Amino acid sequence: MADGPTLNPAQLRTLDLLRRSADPLVFDPELVVELRETMLEALAHFADRLDGDTLFVTKHTLASVHGCEANFMVPDDFAWSPAAARGQVAHKAIQLMLNWRGEPTPRALVDDALARLADGDDHFGRWIAGLSPGDEAELRGFAVERVTNFSEAFPPLDWRSNPKTEAAAQFPVDGPILLRARVDLTLGKIEGQESRRVIVDLKTGRVTPRHREDLRFYALVESLVWHVPPRKLATFYLDSAEPMVEEVTEGVLRAAVQRTLDGIHRIVQLRREGHQPGRRAGPTCRWCQLASDCAEGRQYLDGGDVDEVE
Numbered sequence: 001m002a003d004g005p006t007l008n009p010a011q012l013r014t015l016d017l018l019r020r021s022a023d024p025l026v027f028d029p030e031l032v033v034e035l036r037e038t039m040l041e042a043l044a045h046f047a048d049r050l051d052g053d054t055l056f057v058t059k060h061t062l063a064s065v066h067g068c069e070a071n072f073m074v075p076d077d078f079a080w081s082p083a084a085a086r087g088q089v090a091h092k093a094i095q096l097m098l099n100w101r102g103e104p105t106p107r108a109l110v111d112d113a114l115a116r117l118a119d120g121d122d123h124f125g126r127w128i129a130g131l132s133p134g135d136e137a138e139l140r141g142f143a144v145e146r147v148t149n150f151s152e153a154f155p156p157l158d159w160r161s162n163p164k165t166e167a168a169a170q171f172p173v174d175g176p177i178l179l180r181a182r183v184d185l186t187l188g189k190i191e192g193q194e195s196r197r198v199i200v201d202l203k204t205g206r207v208t209p210r211h212r213e214d215l216r217f218y219a220l221v222e223s224l225v226w227h228v229p230p231r232k233l234a235t236f237y238l239d240s241a242e243p244m245v246e247e248v249t250e251g252v253l254r255a256a257v258q259r260t261l262d263g264i265h266r267i268v269q270l271r272r273e274g275h276q277p278g279r280r281a282g283p284t285c286r287w288c289q290l291a292s293d294c295a296e297g298r299q300y301l302d303g304g305d306v307d308e309v310e
Contacts, residue, residue, distance in 0.1 A: 005156055007155055008152065010152060010153040010241055010242075011152075011153060011154065011155040012155075013153075013242075014153055014154055014155055014236075014242075014243055015155045017234070017243055017245045018187070018198055018200075018232060018234060018243070018245065020188075020196065020231065024194045025194065025195040025196075025231045025248075026193050026194050026195065027193070027195060027228070027229050027250070029193060029227070031250060031253070032223055032224070032227050032228070032229070035220070035223060035224065035253060035254075035257060036224055036227075038257060039171070039179075039224060039257065039260075039261075040172065042261050042264075043172070043175065043177045043264075046177055046264050046265070046268055047175065047176045047177055049268045049272060049273070050176055050177070050268060050272060051272060052176075053176065053271070053272065054176045054177070054178075055176065055177045055178075055264070055267065055268075056178050056180055057177065057178065057179045057180065057260065057263070057264060057267075058179075058180050058181070059181070059213075059214040059217045059218070061263070061267070062213070062217060062259065062260060062263040063210050063213065063214065065263050065266050065267055065270070066213075066259070066262075066263055066266075067210075067280060067282055067284055068278075068279055068280040068281070068282065068284060068285075068288070069266065069270060069277035069278045069279070069280070070277040070278065070279045070290055070294070071284055071288050071290065072267075072270065072277065073270055073277050074288070074289050074290060077289065078287075080123075080124065080127045082135050082138040082139040082142060083142065085124075085127075085128075085139055085142075086139060086142035086143050086146065086204060087146075087202070087203070087204045087238070088117070088124065089110060089113055089114060089117065089139060089140075089142075089143040090110075090142075090143045090146040090147050090150075090202070090204070090238055091184060091202055092113035092116065092117055093106070093109040093110045093112070093113040093143060093147045094109075094147055094150050094165075094184075094185075094202065095113075095165040095166060095184075096109050096112055096113060096116075097109050097147065097150075097151065098157060098163055098165055098185070099165065106144045106147040106148045106151060107140075107144055109147055110140055110143045110144050110147055111140070113143070114128060114136070114139075114140065114143075146204065146238035146239070147238075149238050149239070149240075149241035150202070150236070150238055150241065152241065153241035153242065154236065157187070161187045161188055161189075162186075162187070162188060162189040163185060163186070163187050164183075164185070164186045165184065165185055166182055166183070166184070167182070167183045167186050168180070168181070168182045168183075169181045169182075169183070169218075169221045169222060169225045169226075170221075170225070171221055171224040171225050172224075177264065179217075179220075179221050179224070179260065180221075181217065181218045181221040181222070183199050183200075183201070183218055183222075184200055184201050184202045185199075185200040185201075185202070186198065186199055186200070186230075187200065188230075188231070190226055190228050193228060194228075195228055195229050195230060195231040195248065196231060197222065197228075197230040197231060198230060198231065198232045198233075198234060199215060199218050199219060199222065199230050199232070199233050199234070200234045200235075200236055200243070201214060201215050201218070201233075201234070201235050201236070202236050202238055203235055203236070203237050203238065204237070204238050204239055205237075205239065207235075207237065207244065208283070211235045211244075212233075212235065212244075212246060213256075213259060214235075215233035215234075215235060215246065216233065216246075216252055216253075216255060216256040216259070217256055217259075217260060218230075218233070219233055219248050219252065219253060219256060220253055220256035220257060220260060223253060229248050229253060230248050231247070231248055232245055232246070232247055232248060233245065233246045233248060233252075234246075279294060279296050279297070280296070281294075281296040281297055281299065281300035282300065285297040285300050285301055286301065
């Protein structure tokens with residue numbers, strides 16, 4: 001982060017949580033070799049069970065199958081709304097802000113983000129382009145609030161920290177099963193075996209264990225691709241303008257391996273081997289198509305604390 005501008009208390013707090021300690025963090029290179037071998041061997045085993053199918057594994061795939069298997073198997077009929085799209089638009093605006101010359105206002109960034117997204121040749125782009133004036137104004141307001149929170153709570157970036165937005169990573173290079181990650185923001189660059197990178201994920205909504213697991217999956221893919229694990233993982237909550245940070249350890253990486261392989265195993269069972277999907281109540285019950293006929297879901301919605309999750 002840059003040292004020039006005077007930082008406010010929120011920015012100082014974020015900087016203190018993300019800064020590198022005086023002692024270099026260096027993982028045993030044999031750890032990553034072991035993790036890569038474990039993953040490749042397991043993926044080859046699962047590929048045999050796929051019988052020619054392909055599988056792309058992302059944080060969303062894993063969160064879904066580890067959440068409720070019945071919901072995971074339901075065809076996706078998700079519909080966009082200004083509340084649901086606020087995170088996507090804010091993400092795009094923050095991406096622009098981090099690479100913009102000068103000091104644009106949050107409103108200017110959001111307007112530019114909306115224009116760029118509306119030009120996209122995909123379902124989301126077409127939805128943005130077809131917004132009514134009222135829905136567009138509502139979405140703009142949601143996104144401007146979150147971009148403002150980010151700009152006022154995240155310290156200005158020093159370009160020497162090599163910040164990257166929407167950084168993509170994939171492991172292995174090819175095959176029927178691919179682990180794919182696209183990180184909102186990475187800070188730091190690889191130098192030798194020292195772990196210097198920080199992975200930042202931007203979120204809206206309440207804190208959930210899923211957010212921590214998302215970042216651990218990112219850390220695993222980063223380690224498998226670059227052979228050097230990141231040093232810290234940070235979920236930055238745009239609603240509260242505060243990061244929650246976890247140090248990367250050997251235990252974190254091994255837990256991510258186990259969760260990823262467990263998730264792939266469940267997917268193969270459900271999609272290829274006729275496994276009966278289990279039901280698990282949680283926040284996704286709020287928009288699940290099965291909720292009206294699901295005893296677990298109805299019970300959760302009647303008495304559970306359900307909040308919107310990004």
